[in-house]
Amino acid sequence: MAKAFDLTLYLVIGPDDVRGRTVEAVTATAVAGGVTLVQLRDKTASDAEMAALARRLLEVLAPHALPLIVNDRVEVARAVGAAGIHLGVDDRPAAEARAVLGPEAIIGVSAGTFEEADLVDPAVVDYVGTGAVYATATKADAGAAIGLEGLAALRRRLALPMVAIGGIGLSTAEAVAATGVEGIAVVSAICGAADPEAAARDLREAVKRGRQGARGGEGAA
């Protein structure tokens, strides 16, 4: 089913990401810079807290007609009338979320391997989040980084719209977009910026350059 959503610059945000600011304030400035879709992610909040924050975000996004995606919590997404849900590999099955949220909901799932990609049902799922492209921690999950080659391989394997995530920033957004994904998802590259609007604008330009096939590189000093 064709739905109106744009993965170009996908902001993932939650209370732990915003360095003392509010999620609403950072989202509002990021949207002014060109974010095309927002996912609210908070693994520790209660459903009630998450719903309250989601409602405040919906007020920020409504004037811009941008969709809000809720991470993991299907019931929260339904309760607040969010546009969709994003489900991690260990979250509820997409088919269950579809049954709860109905045919109009945007349903995204994560896939970082061929095995996970092959489990995605294109009759149920609207987009796939792929990563982590780059490692952002020195601990266990660093080994899970798929790199540009892994990303390009998943891109070839999956026909669904795809958004790449994991350590992507201004230095890498162009190369990531050049793999043919529909967009990039970022947390720190926007939430960690003193000026999220400028950060979003720069990132969106970089994605645009990547799509145009321009290649940038920065190797050893």
Added chain:
Amino acid sequence: MAKAFDLTLYLVIGPDDVRGRTVEAVTATAVAGGVTLVQLRDKTASDAEMAALARRLLEVLAPHALPLIVNDRVEVARAVGAAGIHLGVDDRPAAEARAVLGPEAIIGVSAGTFEEADLVDPAVVDYVGTGAVYATATKADAGAAIGLEGLAALRRRLALPMVAIGGIGLSTAEAVAATGVEGIAVVSAICGAADPEAAARDLREAVKRGRQGARGGEGAA
């Protein structure tokens, strides 16, 4: 020999990186944001062009007492009185540069593998540039990315001050700094920003957090 230089936020810049602005203008704003060292890199300019640009950059940096490092061109570094030189793996040997530039010059070399690291002579070289940490192009050199694990391994192998380069940005600077390197080198993360001052400030904060051992992560959406 102990020399006064600070690798914390190392800007690599050249005429191809600044998106229609001047190298001097971008450098000046980046320095206002907290860049600690600047390397002029231009693989295609003539020596005369490079020297002219280096002299203009020295004027920008002098009031801040920040060192200018020239990439590759030993004679240019000497002619303009730059603080030092950075030599890639295929550039002139460090010992030759030392003979030309003298004991006070800052000499940096690139090393992306154990083999290259083992060739570095700590009696001649002042710092090592390591990378590429992350791939920034989908073509051949993507396979050369060493990742955080490769970086940490090189950090353990080398006692010299070390600056990491390659696709590092706001999303990854903290994790890179947490590996124990003295600093990060960036091109696009500053040169590609509409506001290089804000970008530099955010990156410097991220390096500081990484040094403090705080770990940030952003996994699959």
